Amino acid sequence: MNQDWPRCPICGNANWHDRALPECTHCGLAVADLAFDPVALRAAVADHLRGGTPERGFALSPHARRNAAWALGLIDGKPATPQPHAVTLGMIARAGEADGVAAMLxxxxxxxxxxxxxxxxxxxxAAALAGRVPWARxxxxxxNGDFAAQRNRVQASATGWILQLDTDERPDAALLTSLGWLTAAADRDGLQSLGLARRNRVDGVPSALWPDIQYRLNxxxxxxxxxxxxxxxxxxxxTSLALAGAIDHFLSRSRVLERSRVYEAMSTGAGRPSDEAALLRPFAAAT
Incomplete structure (x- = not known):
């Protein structure tokens, strides 16, 4: 992350591809230059997607157009309408987290x-927890040291769309409201995997690691x-980004440090020191 760069007015990312038109590395919004007014640019993108104005000062590829539209709550240029959904909630957890799992469910x-x-x-x-939350499987x-294999066991137990969360994560109200229209739009477009923004809070303080995209809705x-x-x-x-809402992720500083150490021991490079640094830096410190 270059702290001299502005954050993308669509997704909040602070990284840009160095191209003829700087392009957000997450959502794909391309801008004429990085000296933009974020409020005005976001409004201009919204006006364009609603069919009101041509692209001026920015450009949207097809995938960036969908990313921006969904982030702005638009489908085919119109406000998306909340609707019921059939998304399954999936979780992987340690047995020692049973109290937290029961509360979350x-x-x-x-x-x-x-x-x-x-x-x-x-x-x-499993039987003890099932007795506390009989409506859940x-x-x-x-x-066995393999998170992908564990998530795949959950995937194999579901049908349709499934949102996988960890015990220290919660979907915010905007994401819950959007699940119906997001998955309906994804099915219409033949999509299989949606990336969600994750809002990290370390000891209650929003972290500079934003939007921390997680492909958890699949x-x-x-x-x-x-x-x-x-x-x-x-x-x-x-795939597509689905930025209508976010996952809130609650961490302590000690957990951040422990996680980096454990992940590095599991796989060389997985400790991601740059992520650790961004997690421990307050959001207000990033521009």
Whole structure:
């Protein structure tokens, strides 16, 4: 991240491809130059997508057009309408997190028609948790140091769309409201994997690592790869960013440091010191 660069007015990313027109490395918005007024530029993009004005001072490729439209709550130039959804909530967790899992499932019960939890624990651990949240499907399987394999077990237990969250994450209200129209639009466009913004909070303070895209909203047939920092294996043209809302991620400073150490031990380079630094830097410090 170059702290001298402005953040993208569509997705909030601070990284830009150095091209004839600087292009956001996340959503693909291309701008005439980086000395833009973010409020005015966002409004100009919105006006263009609503059919009001031509592209001036920016350019949108087809994938960037969809990314921007969804971020602005638009479908085919019109405001998206909330609608019911059939998204399954999926979770992987440690057996020792049972209290947090039960609280999370209880809090989100009215937002998801189905929930699947895969515990890194025993059959007895799963049975005990299932007794507390009988509306959810609770199963157990050892993690064995492979996050992708664990997520894939959850994927294989679902149908349709599934949103996978960790125990320290929560969908914000905007994301919950958008799930219906986002997945309907994705199905219409033949998409299989949607990248969601994740808002990291370290000891309660918003982090500079934003939007921290996580491809967590996927069709059940999608599979993940990578024992850590796992990502879905999907052709680019079957993916899109879905920036109407975000996942809130709650961390402590000690957890950030521990996570980097554990991930590096699992896979060389997975500690990502640049991510650690961005997580520990408050959002206000990034421009």
């Amino acid at each position: 209880t809090g989100l019960r009215s937002d998801f028609p189905r929930a699947i939890v895969l515990l890194d624990g025993t059959v007895d651990d 609770i199963v157990a399987h050892p993690l 069709r059940a047939e999608v599979r993940f790869a990578g024992i850590v920092h796992e990502r879905p294996v999907v052709a680019f043209e079957r």
